[in-house]
Amino acid sequence: MGGMLQIRLSGSGGQGLILAGRILAAALVAAGRRVAQSQSYEPTSRGGLSRADLVVTDAPADFPLVTALDYLVILDERAAHASDDLLAAGSVVLCDTRRVTSRISGPFALHRLPLWETAIGVGSPRVANIVALGALAAIGGIVAPDLLRQKVVGLAPPRFRDLNAEAFDTGYELAAHAPTVARPSQPSAML
Amino acid sequence: MTAHLRNLQGNAACALGAIAAGCRFYAGYPITPSSEIAEWMAAELPRVGGIFVQMEDEIASMAAVIGASLGGMKAMTATSGPGFSLKQENLGYAVMAEVPCVIVDVMRGGPSTGMPTRPSQADVMQARWGTHGDHPSLVLAPHSVAEIYSETIRAFGLAERLRTPVVLLYDETLGHLIETIATEPPPPEALLERKWAEGPRREYRPYAAGEDLVPAMARPGDGHRAHTTGLTHDETGFPTQDPERVARLLDRLLGKLEHHRALIEKVDRVETEDAELLIVAIGIAARAAKAAVGALRRQGVKAGLFRPVTLWPFPEEGFRSAVATAKTVLVPEMNAGQLVLEIERLAPAGVTVHRLGRYDGEPIAPEEIVAAARELVR
Structure with a gap:
């Protein structure tokens, strides 16, 4: 895979977005790419807006911060409209059905999936971040799913390894079988 | 050999660069957005036999760094705007007494406590003129995580070789940015080192310099006697207000960095x-x-x-x-x-x-x- 990719994982503090960003970044580096990761650096541990941004390139990026998103994950209402200015036709937006209550619309590919409820079903709402990574892997265009799964398992604390693996697999299946999913190669399907 | 690539935060790269340069002493008082430097040094220094001290404040941190350097160690501290202000008097002491050390200032919004988690570049002039009196300043300004690593190593080399404090200056965005980099510690022979006093002890004058304008330092335990003061001093290291000797000292201090511009300057x-x-x-x-x-x-x-x-x-x-x-x-x-x-x-x-x-x-x-x-x- 080549070319620049800009990715944002957003939600509220405590949802493990920065960890998910680090896992995704590790997979991308294992795939031979270069990553610049930045995050909101506010005291958000108790529920403020939180985000992890990735700029993915083949050579070190000129500017390491996101300017226009290719992929946006929204896990909480607090983040619902925080990235509106960074979206365009061609962007892919993955949005939780329960925790995001306001209407998300625009000229981009929108995937509304029950990430939060799936995480609860797997065993803990705390793995909604990993369910989202699984769903992103199924949507495709970022990194090989098996490589990402390997990093999800490898970077998780040992006692959460099985839970994270199951969260990733369930998220992958959820997106792979969802009727709303359109691959980035055919974004017009969702316009 | 392909270098091992890893994702590293800017502040972590600073700490690892310092250790690769041979830094074995850190004294500091944590302050956002520089705190990860202290965190990494606290974890990494003991592994290489180094010393980490969390001091009571920034003034004491800077004093401890100067003491450790006079004791023969490569030493550093890290801070942000408000803490950098507190360090300025002792930074001037390090200029005057010619004590090698590295001070990292990760810039946040100011003035005063300002915006601890927000980036700024408003310490450009504090880094140049923060301490009082006519003095040279050596300040390096990296623009990436990879360059934070390599410039930290260069900062130590310049500090040691030229007997001067060196400031590493970057903004909060870079401090907290994670980038994919290769960390390759330079071979020991590639590092610029301090010039130690040699020869007959009785003839040693601690602030007598040759053509390179850098006096050789007395290595503790070698028996060369040195007096260290922030007062204007002559080649013996003892205070003087004799106009000719005062002018000679300041001429040399200000001329030292000018003389070594070829070594110091780096542009992109x-x-x-x-x-x-x-x-x-x-x-x-x-x-x-x-x-x-x-x-x-x-x-x-x-x-x-x-x-x-x-x-x-x-x-x-x-x-x-x-x-x-x-x-x-x-x-x-x-x-x-x-x-x-x-x-x-x-x-x-x-x-x-x-x-x-x-x-x-x-x-x-x-x-x-x-x-x-x-x-x-x-």
Whole structure:
């Protein structure tokens, strides 16, 4: 895979977005790419807006911060409209059905999936971040799913390894079988 | 051999660079957005036999670093704007007593406690003039995580070789940015080291320097006797107010960095060979400027970037050479106008200098620079 990719994982503090960003970044580096990761650096541990941004390139990026998103994950209402200015036709937006209550619309590919409820079903709402990574892997265009799964398992604390693996697999299946999913190669399907 | 690539935070790269350079003493008082440097040093220094001390405040931290360096160790501290202010008196002592050490200032919004978690570049002049009196300043300004690693190593080399404090200056965005880098510790023979006193002890004068203007230091335990003071001193190290000796000391102190400019200066130039619009920037603003130069070139604007990696002493010759073809200079910086003052001082007659500033806690974006540049070349 080549070319620049800009990715944002957003939600509220405590949802493990920065960890998910680090896992995704590790997979991308294992795939031979270069990553610049930045995050909101506010005291958000108790529920403020939180985000992890990735700029993915083949050579070190000129500017390491996101300017226009290719992929946006929204896990909480607090983040619902925080990235509106960074979206365009061609962007892919993955949005939780329960925790995001306001209407998300625009000229981009929108995937509304029950990430939060799936995480609860797997065993803990705390793995909604990993369910989202699984769903992103199924949507495709970022990194090989098996490589990402390997990093999800490898970077998780040992006692959460099985839970994270199951969260990733369930998220992958959820997106792979969802009727709303359109691959980035055919974004017009969702316009 | 392919270097091992890893994702590393800017502040972590600073700590690992320091250890690769041989730093074995850290004293500090944690302050956002520099705290991860202390965190990493606390974890990593004991593994290599080094010493980490969390001091009671920034003033004591700087004093402890000076003491450790006089004791023969490579020593550093890290802080941010408010803490950097507190360190200034002792930083001046290190200049005057010629004590090698590295001070990292990760810039956040100010003045005062300002915005702890927001980036700024408003310490450009504090790094130059923060301590009192006529004094030379050696300040390095990296613009990426990879360069934070390599410039930290260079900071120690320059501090040790030239017997001077060296400030490493970067903004919060870079401190907290994670980038994919290769960390390759340089081989020991590649490091610049301190010049230790040798020869007969009775003839040793601690502040007598040869042609390179750098006096050899007394290594503790070797028996060379040295007196260290912040008072104006002669070659014996004891205080003097004799005008001739005072002038000789200050001439040498100020001349020391000038004499070693070739070793000290480092610049980065992007497409400056035929640039009609020259952008001058440091840190995260320089990353935005790099992207802006690419965009402007694609739009047919002959833009280029001059980046002083060594910020102070300002690389004057490098700038004069880069500005040779320019009609206009644009200085994007995250402050109310500091670096632009130096550019105005150095710009040739007929070249206009413009500033693009913001101090609202947001980094300057490439599109802002493109827009300002297009306005200037209309």
